[in-house]
Amino acid sequence: MYLNRVSILAVICFAISYNVNSQNLNRDSVLTNSFTNYEYFKTPNRSVLSFKERSIWYKINPLSYVSIGLMFTYQRFVSQQLGSECSYETSCSEHAKKSVEHHGIFKGIFLGFYQFQSCTSKAGYDHPDHNINKLGKVINPVELNDD
């Protein structure tokens, strides 16, 4: 008799739990999009040039630290003063930084300045369509992908 009541109670409980509707509207979801336009996110600072993936020679070479300092000074203090917009997806200074990290100091600097010389508003005309992203900027990866 007791077991019958327990079993019926268990079945009823499960049946009710199946039919319970969620009444609780997440309060924040109603509020959030009213205030989304007013949220302020500070633009994160650009990363500093590093030679982590390079040999020990780069870590003891004073020229590495000079290049780190110059790039840091330019990107933090001078770049915003010029008010220019790059026609490449990765800006010229950022491309130079990544080239230096990937190829080494001299080759990296040369490739960075090479892109700088090509950086005009009409640079996209020299590249095929599949190299242009949706914003109209030229995609310029540092590594060549021949696949």
Add this chain to the structure above:
Amino acid sequence: MMTRFFLLLLCPFFTIAQVNEKFVNHLVFNDLLVEHEAYLSRIEEECGSFDSLNYYRAKLAILKKEDLKFIEYSLASNNLVYSDTNLVTFMSSRFLKQSRSLTNRWLGNVPSSYWSLSTNNIKKSILLVENNTLDASFLKPHLKFYYDDFVTYNKRKPWVAGVMSAIIPGLGKLYNGRPRSFRTSLLVNAFFGFQMYEAINKRGIKNYYSILSTGIFSVFYLSNIYGSYYDLKRVKIEKKKNFLNEVANYYKTDIPIYY
């Protein structure tokens, strides 16, 4: 007693002998990916995995843009996916736009007896870019234009671009097929070159400003040379991808995979 027990347990399970294609089309056209996935999962739970289920799973993987899963399910479908010629052509064209290795992997799985003319031509185009000596007569005229463009740039030597840039700054860019950049490069180098010339002329080579001007000009001049040399490798890859993209666009099928 035991019979009743087994009958009771089997009651809630009803078997679906095959996938309802019209229902799947209804789910696809209403963009109900969650329900679509659940439908195929339910069939798999109840009846286990079978060829036509893997075929539908492969098509669902296309909608969800999961290329590797598509290849996995197409292998598991026991040639059912490959027998859908339209699907094979569609995916060959799609993979070609992404990468050659993925296309080769996909076409390696598809038996050649299931290749349509378009798939055949896609494979020939891939072989053509890897070995220029093969016959290119199967290409249509406008594809032949892109192929010839690729062959022209493929024959060019990076050291020639470097030497040309050394003679006239920016000429290497013209050799690389970047005419607008040539003008900018020439102007920039001329700008710094004249500055250096005036500084050395009026103040002599040992003046700090002359050294600075010379340094700046040298960096731009040398970067032009090395950049032209390196850029030609990039240009060759671009021309190859351009040609293969045009091939993919030309041979893609207009018949939708769901209808």
Add this chain to the structure above:
Amino acid sequence: MKWLIIIKLTFLFTINVFGQDSINFILLNLEEQIFFAQNDTIKNDLYLEKFNFSICNNLEKEKLLFELNRVQEELLTDSTEHANYLWNAAIVTKINNEFTYSNMYFDAYIAETKDIFDDIKILGLLIKSEIDSAAYANFYLEYVNDTSFKCMECLNDLNNFVLPHKKGYVLASSIFPGLGTVLTGDFYNGLGSLILVPSSIIGAVNLWKGGLYYNAISWGIVSIPRLYLGNTNLTFEKVNQLEKRELSKLSVACKALYRDMLIKFPVFYRF
């Protein structure tokens, strides 16, 4: 036999209660019923059931909007069901930033039910503040008109907030490079402008005096306008950032007020 039935029923219900997979299977079952439905009225009822089920199970807002768009309002005959649909539709469209539709559903709800409880007032104020200040003011005067809701005007004030003397910062930077940037709170960039602009002018003048005329003209033409205009553009960007920072601070306070009101008068979906 009795125990077998109990075990089987328990098994069935537990499958249906737990797990995301079970939700997907229920969605699938509903969709199958929709597919096999004989007429539009039955289909519409099933669309509504699926929409309500999606709400109950807190599915993604895009999925809720998708299910909402499938329901045909004109085929809903029951007035309570219709009213609940309009209320839920107002919330779902609001969450999805479709404020025009949200306003339309909300107005239709009020026209149908003539209710004006506290949760309705709050949702109405949230929706009307996204339309324009006139809609907000009209709604407040007509339906709210209660001093306990006065604090909620902050959202309307946020929409109309403008940073004072915006042009003054840019003018300051035009006269004294870097001053406007410093006044917006960015000291280092202001200092950078202050150093770079005059030094480029001094550099060009020194080159001219030293007899390097081409150098002076070329550096002067390239660097001076670029740095000067870059300085004013930078000030303009920094002023916009300052305005966003001020708005952000005000919005934090306003959001807290709204959150307190929603705790007192919570807004629920209706079934």
